[in-house]
Amino acid sequence: MNAIIESRNLKLWYGDHQVLKSISMEIPEHEITALIGPSGCGKSTFLKTLNRMNDLVGNVRITGEVNYNGKNIYSPEVDVTKLRREIGMVFQKPNPFPMSIYENVAYGPKTHGIRSKTELDGIVEESLKASALWEEVKDRLKTSALGLSGGQQQRLCIARAISVHPSVILMDESTASLDPVSTGKIEDLLMELKSQYTVIMVTHNMQQAVRISDRCAFFLMGELVESGSTEQLFAKPQDKRTEAYITGRFG
Amino acid sequence: MKSKIQKFFVMLSAGITFAALLFLIAYILIKGIPNLKLSLFTWKYTSENVSMLPAIINTIYMTVLVLVIAVPLGIFSAIFMVEYAKKRNPLINVIRLTTETLSGIPSIVYGLFGMLFFVTALKWGLSLLAGAFTLSIMVLPSIMRTTEEALKAVPDSYREASFGLGAGKLRTVFCIVLPAAVPGILSGIILAIGRIVGETAALVYTAGTVAETADSIFDSGRTLAVHMYNLSSEGLHVNESYATAVVLLVLVAAINMLSGFVARCLDGGTK
Numbered sequence: 070m071n072a073i074i075e076s077r078n079l080k081l082w083y084g085d086h087q088v089l090k091s092i093s094m095e096i097p098e099h100e101i102t103a104l105i106g107p108s109g110c111g112k113s114t115f116l117k118t119l120n121r122m123n124d125l126v127g128n129v130r131i132t133g134e135v136n137y138n139g140k141n142i143y144s145p146e147v148d149v150t151k152l153r154r155e156i157g158m159v160f161q162k163p164n165p166f167p168m169s170i171y172e173n174v175a176y177g178p179k180t181h182g183i184r185s186k187t188e189l190d191g192i193v194e195e196s197l198k199a200s201a202l203w204e205e206v207k208d209r210l211k212t213s214a215l216g217l218s219g220g221q222q223q224r225l226c227i228a229r230a231i232s233v234h235p236s237v238i239l240m241d242e243s244t245a246s247l248d249p250v251s252t253g254k255i256e257d258l259l260m261e262l263k264s265q266y267t268v269i270m271v272t273h274n275m276q277q278a279v280r281i282s283d284r285c286a287f288f289l290m291g292e293l294v295e296s297g298s299t300e301q302l303f304a305k306p307q308d309k310r311t312e313a314y315i316t317g318r319f320g
Numbered sequence: 321m322k323s324k325i326q327k328f329f330v331m332l333s334a335g336i337t338f339a340a341l342l343f344l345i346a347y348i349l350i351k352g353i354p355n356l357k358l359s360l361f362t363w364k365y366t367s368e369n370v371s372m373l374p375a376i377i378n379t380i381y382m383t384v385l386v387l388v389i390a391v392p393l394g395i396f397s398a399i400f401m402v403e404y405a406k407k408r409n410p411l412i413n414v415i416r417l418t419t420e421t422l423s424g425i426p427s428i429v430y431g432l433f434g435m436l437f438f439v440t441a442l443k444w445g446l447s448l449l450a451g452a453f454t455l456s457i458m459v460l461p462s463i464m465r466t467t468e469e470a471l472k473a474v475p476d477s478y479r480e481a482s483f484g485l486g487a488g489k490l491r492t493v494f495c496i497v498l499p500a501a502v503p504g505i506l507s508g509i510i511l512a513i514g515r516i517v518g519e520t521a522a523l524v525y526t527a528g529t530v531a532e533t534a535d536s537i538f539d540s541g542r543t544l545a546v547h548m549y550n551l552s553s554e555g556l557h558v559n560e561s562y563a564t565a566v567v568l569l570v571l572v573a574a575i576n577m578l579s580g581f582v583a584r585c586l587d588g589g590t591k
Binding site for chain 2: 151152160164176181
């Protein structure tokens with residue numbers, strides 16, 4: 070197994086409150102890793118440490134390491150903007166910018182210095198095709214992204230995330246606010262995307278984790294209880310608490 | 321029964337408010353419109369024709385000048401307060417206290433300050449420039465305040481998305497947050513224009529009351545509101561001052577409608 074991201078003894082505090090208690094885990098390349106667990110267990114927080122989105126929150130203290138391609142992303146010489154370009158993120162609620170569909174996708178590449186119109190056109194088309202949205206929006210690229218349906222908006226956000234060619238995509242319960250049809254479309258999409266990208270997703274929905282993830286990690290009260298292949302974790306959980314959670318006894 | 325009494329008083333209050341406004345507008349229009357003559361819009365002011373056209377042009381100069389000074393200052397300070405300053409930065413409280421104090425000062429005091437500082441100490445004389453700087457200080461708090469509110473109203477999810485794509489702070493603020501806040505900022509600017517156009521006390525001692533079109537920003541010139549104040553206080557041209565009031569009213573109404581139109585256009589582009 071070739072780990073693209075590896076966390077070692079990662080601990081995180083918001084103020085005095087410890088949210089993550091020594092998380093060590095490896096995330097393999099080109100697979101879908103699902104983080105599961107009840108609300109408030111730290112899975113979203115863990116996800117956000119992977120591209121340093123927690124930096125935006127005040128009063129955070131982090132110890133330990135997160136290695137991306139073998140380099141600690143919390144070491145001082147790391148360029149955070151470059152890191153976030155490589156490790157993209159799709160959020161819980163669709164959050165397209167209040168601009169046209171085209172501008173939403175072109176924003177990322179423009180941020181990183183691409184100015185040529187033909188090049189941008191190419192990236193926009195390619196990203197929208199990759200997120201399976203192209204056919205639905207190709208005739209109205211100049212219209213506002215806020216006019217799209219929730220599911221379309223979320224696929225647009227995925228297109229926006231892959232427009233900068235990241236190698237990892239973090240998804241923070243990105244289907245939680247969508248209807249089943251849209252969710253299904255995004256799940257299909259993820260299955261296709263994993264050939265090119267490593268996907269790490271937080272989900273509340275255990276069926277979803279079973280359906281699409283290759284590996285699964287169970288969090289509880291800031292601890293990583295168990296991680297392994299999804300098949301194994303759901304068929305033969307090693308820990309009593311994992312078993313209790315996946316059989317629906319709490320959560 | 322009780323609810324009927326309540327309803328009566330609520331309706332009465334609304335009625336009185338509306339009636340007062342209606343009465344005021346009707347009064348100005350009835351008194352003013354018959355006195356609107358072509359001679360009031362001649363290019364050159366004389367004491368015979370008491371033309372208001374120079375004053376209208378001065379008003380436009382003044383408005384543009386004030387906005388050029390106050391809008392960038394107001395917007396950039398608001399950006400600092402909302403996006404850059406740390407929440408517990410003591411500077412924030414100092415700035416907030418200052419702006420709140422500034423917005424509570426009567427405009428005649430601004431006029432006095434402008435006269436002592438810009439006109440006398442800086443030796444700018446009675447000039448559009450001195451007036452514009454005085455008014456800029458006066459409208460700065462409201463521009464800053466509305467911009468702050470507009471920036472705060474921009475959802476954090478936009479900022480997160482932008483940072484998540486690897487954009488820096490500067491790009492996020494100027495390409496994502498600021499455009500999303502434009503309708504709110506615009507409403508603050510419109511309010512400011514309303515104050516600029518309607519202001520007299522702060523201008524009489526700083527921009528002066530010369531009734532001719534100013535040749536440059538170092539010239540003195542009266543704005544429309546000052547013109548009206550002078551006409552009515554001199555007592556010789558009361559009818560003409562009513563006519564001026566009509567024009568002022570129409571001007572302010574036009575600015576308000578324009579702002580609504582612009583805001584709709586901007587919104588239409590995004591929604």
